[in-house]
Amino acid sequence: MKVFAYPLIPFTISLSLGIVFNYYLNLNFLVLLLFLLFFLITLGIFWIKEKRSWKPTINFGIITYILAFNIGTIIQHLNYNPNSDYHYSKRINSSNSQSVKGTILSNLKSTAKNTKHLVAITEVNSEKVNGKILIYVRKNNQKGLVPGDEIAFISEFQNIPNTFNPYQFDYATYLKNQNIFHQVFLNNNDFIVLHHHENWNSFWYSVQNKLIDSYAIHHFDSKTNAILNSLLFGQRKLLDQETLAKYSNAGIIHILAISGLHVGIIYLLLLTLFKPFHRIKNGKLIALILILIFLWSFAIITGLSASVTRSVTMFTVIAIGNYLNRNSNIYNTIAFSALLLLLFNPNFIFDVGFQMSYAAVLAIVSLNPIFHYFHFSNSKIIKFFIDLSLVSIAAQIGVLPLSLFYFNQFPVLFLIANIVVIPLTILILWIGITTLILNVLLPKLSILFGEILEFLISILNNYAEWISKFELFIIRNISFNEILCLLSYFIIISFIFWTHKRTFKNFKTFLLGIIFLQVGFLFTKQESTFKNELIVYNSQKPIISLKYNNSVSFYTNDIEFNSNTINHYKRGSFGDDFNISSLENIYLFKNNKILIIDSIYYPIIEKPTHLIITNNPKINFDRVLEETHPKQVIVDNSNPYYKVEKWKATCEKRKIPFHATAEKGFYKLK
Known part of the structure; x- marks a missing residue:
């Protein structure tokens, strides 16, 4: 029963709003369950009534989306670890030392003085608990910790500090959205390794390290290794601040974080590799299974980050849809992938990468119908670069308000940068994966591919450095807040509606959005004036x-x-x-x-x-x-x-x- 044109979209939006609502209010779980029961009964009554008359009403749709909102509040409550009676925060006194046992989940990017680890707490003062904390271990410690190591220590739990100065990155909130609330600092002899568990985290850590180590035969320099590990394995720990700054100033920092671009390239490569399977019996099904295995293996190897999981989920939905020959609406496909991710982890909605990825994809899909107006040539090469430029512009439009809000800068030369960088990234990924396979099967042949790979990465680095030198084309320290961000998206959405249906009414809405943005900016400045x-x-x-x-x-x-x-x-x-x-x-x-x-x-x-x-x-x-x-x-x-x-x-x-x-x-x- 279709009450709205694309029912999954408002359902996913309603669920998202419920997540955000309970994130700030954290309502009592019993109250949420009572609301859920009430709306389920109400929905059942409307269902029976509409089934008899066969006349779908708007009331059924409204109740459905209120129910989705309620489901969003519940999954947020369940996902917020401190709501659990067994969370370690219920057993500690922050002013005293605690006897703790825990297992290393992952190794994070180290600081200047400490190695940094994410730890799952299993015991506090001999009581069984759950939850995650960060531990920092002095680098002069000889005990190298790896995922799967069970450790014991006695230490105080320190709160993650809030923003130390006004308008700076709020690290405490960032970690809170990952259910991390405390940190511990350990010296040389403050902990012992009890034993090593062979679990999922240790398995993929071991596999990832073996794959990374397979490139050792090429003797790449540190910068090449850092870029390669970032592009193929999602490991940004080796990237130095200078490299990150160059890529950021050039407007191509997104290629260093595995996202839909990288997963899309791998998906297209897999489609090409397994296309011959279509000629045999059940070949399409075999190809689908192999593609999904490769995609999710890639996601696991890269650590199941939000961006990779989101992208792999989306392409999984697309791959299954292609196999079933169901050309479902692309907006519903996107909404369904987002729905699956939010049901799995509602805190994804607060992830910057998640927000920007969906903003970029939706902008590309929405603006795609007007791309054909810009095809001035029949040449495939010219069309390729025109389409690449249009996709880059559409994606930049989609993420612009978020970029201004989170990063407060705008690289004017992003288009020139992406026209070269995206095709280059495609080549690096293809050759990088080929080299990875040859490292294991044919090491001597892989040396040749490794030389090509190193050459391409050097071009990428040099190009990023050249673009980043144009300081005049990087607009920094742009004042932007939540209200201006939302008003900017109102302008973008109204513009897209106008491009799809060019009526005077839609054009007026677009102009009204521009006026709202100007009023919002003036209001923000005026409000700031009265703050002493x-x-x-x-x-x-x-x-x-x-x-x-x-x-x-x-x-x-x-x-x-x-x-x-x-x-x-x-x-x-x-x-x-x-x-x-x-x-x-x-x-x-x-x-x-x-x-x-x-x-x-x-x-x-x-x-x-x-x-x-x-x-x-x-x-x-x-x-x-x-x-x-x-x-x-x-x-x-x-x-x-x-x-x-x-x-x-x-x-x-x-x-x-x-x-x-x-x-x-x-x-x-x-």
């Missing part, structure tokens, strides 16, 4: 800012060190008037007197409301408090940890509010 605030930043080189209306003054003695912090605030505050001065000792903000102590000598002012301590001054803290009697003490990250802890204890005795930016992030006074 003083901020003490979390930095090893002291910096504070004072914002009055649309004017912001930064005070620091090291502008270069704090340049990123300043740029983040400039972008996020939507301000126009900025100035930077040297740090002083006394500031007035509204009715507050701010005293900054950064040395043994400091000015005495009558009853300062706020005391800020920076640069590790050698002071008698008790005497300072006796002389100043502050209502609030703020200590920034330029002070050593042991002193901060002493000052904190002193303030607790005197019942004076204490804020350490290294622990709690920036301090804001409104």
Whole structure:
């Protein structure tokens, strides 16, 4: 019974809204179940009524999508690990050390001083629990940890710190969306490896390493290895910051993260390889099974990341549809793949890669009908590059609002970059997979393919570096927020509707969207004008800012060190008037007197409301408090940890509010 033209689309949207709704409210599970029972009974009544009359009504559709919304809230609740009675967070006291057992799930990208691992907790203080944490192990430790290792240790659980400075990447929320809430730091002898479990994680880790090691016979340099591991295995751990910056500035960073582009190339390659099977009995079915095995094996080897899983799921649906000869609507196919993924892991909806992938695919599919207007030649080569350009433009249109919101920059030369990079990536993937197979079967022949592969990757790196040098064509620090992002998508959707059905009404909607965006931008700037605030930043080189209306003054003695912090605030505050001065000792903000102590000598002012301590001054803290009697003490990250802890204890005795930016992030006074 089709109440709407494409029933899966509003159903998937409704389920997504339910996930987001309960993500922020986290309603009681019993309440959610009662709602589910109510809507199931209501849906049954409508079903019986409509089945008798054979006249589908809009009410049936509405109840169906409300039910989908309710299902979204339930799967989000079930997926949120702390809702489980056996989650480790129910058994720990964050201020005390815990006796812990856990199993390594995966090795993540290391930091400068530590190796980083994702661990599944199995026991806390001899009680059976579940949940995931991050552990950081000092690099000078000789015990190399691999997936499958069961470890035991005694340590405190530390909360993942929130955003340390305004408008910066919120790492805590990013990890929360992966059900990770705590971290542990371990030294040389803080843990022991009990034994190694041969499980799924250890299996694919071992297989992946063997495949990666098979390229050792080619003696590739570090940059070639890093790009190859990223393109074929989804391993970005070897990519250095310089390479990432070059690819980002060139507008081609997406090729370094395995996505629909890579999976699509592999799918087309598999279709070509298994096409001869169609000539034998049940050959199409055999080809389908082999294609699905290869696709999901690839997904497992790359770690089942959100982008790979989404892409493989989508092409699985397409492959099965082709086998059944059912040319289902492409929008329903996309919606069905998204529905499957969200049912499996509702937190995918908060994944940036997931959002951008679907935005790009939907834009390409929606704008595809107008592509034929741009075919000016019958030449297949010219058509190929025209289509490639149009697909790149459509994808960029689809992801533009998200790119501006998450990354706040726009590479103007993205089209020139992608025209070369995408065909080059296709060649690298084809030759890379061929080389991988030959590494095992015919090592001597694989050497020739390896030389070609290394040459192509060097071209890719050099081209990315050349494009990234055009700094004037990279627009950075673009102010953009959630409201502007949503309004931008309203414009894109109304434009697509107008291209499909060119009526004056649809054109008016498109123009109205542009007006809404302008009004939204003006409203955002106006709202920012009325925000007056003083901020003490979390930095090893002291910096504070004072914002009055649309004017912001930064005070620091090291502008270069704090340049990123300043740029983040400039972008996020939507301000126009900025100035930077040297740090002083006394500031007035509204009715507050701010005293900054950064040395043994400091000015005495009558009853300062706020005391800020920076640069590790050698002071008698008790005497300072006796002389100043502050209502609030703020200590920034330029002070050593042991002193901060002493000052904190002193303030607790005197019942004076204490804020350490290294622990709690920036301090804001409104």
